[in-house]
């Protein structure tokens with residue numbers, strides 16, 4: 001079984017403009033970097049994911065909001081908040097982004113792939129049940145978790161989010177599900193202002209790890225691993241989803257964490273090794289933030305290598 005690399009050309013059709021930090025150049029840098037790593041390129045399986053349907057999106061989102069995104073895109077575009085743009089291609093892009101994650105969940109759960117990384121945009125972890133925000137339209141990873149339970153009968157899902165921003169949308173979507181445990185490590189105080197350590201959700205199924213900026217990298221790694229271990233103490237996941245935001249890297253224009261590529265490798269391995277003992281190593285990861293395109297691409301390579309058991 002191989003590691004799947006899923007993307008979709010429609011993800012490039014979400015047109016935010018080049019002055020927006022979440023522009024299409026972030027995604028284009030990833031296959032470019034992949035072509036320069038022959039070993040990785042030939043190890044993984046390259047796949048174009050599918051589009052999520054409106055019914056699938058409604059597993060996590062209010063159907064009226066799903067229709068609003070579709071209709072706004074069809075009308076030529078608009079704006080959901082100051083940062084969150086819809087262009088005429090955004091419906092196709094956002095359904096492709098979510099659909100890649102659903103496809104990856106299908107593949108990993110039915111055994112066609114061992115693990116998967118989805119290079120998608122727009123990102124998802126700020127999207128609420130009935131509203132987009134923070135560059136995000138649909139909660140790709142939260143939807144993946146809900147879908148795995150609803151459509152595959154998976155019992156327990158762990159979501160690990162190391163994007164530098166709190167995954168407030170993911171929390172809002174999954175915190176009512178006792179069988180989905182959510183770990184989010186994020187800069188604090190920082191956008192979007194949620195994610196305090198004592199916010200455990202209504203069922204104590206959320207582990208928020210707020211961290212100051214500019215700490216030594218090892219402190220972030222230790223904090224994340226400790227939270228993952230806490231979240232799985234009496235809870236063995238059947239599937240692990242990762243919100244891989246690479247704005248946790250040093251030098252990201254929208255974050256103050258200090259991680260380098262080696263730390264992305266280490267975090268990924270920490271999750272893969274635990275997943276190997278929990279659930280046959282079933283990990284599905286999806287790109288969230290990360291606003292220095294070359295760094296996002298380099299981190300994606302390191303992350304993929306770690307998913308694929310390469311050094």
Ligand SMILES: [Zn+2]
Pocket residue numbers: 163164165245247288289290
């Ligand atoms: Zn972020």
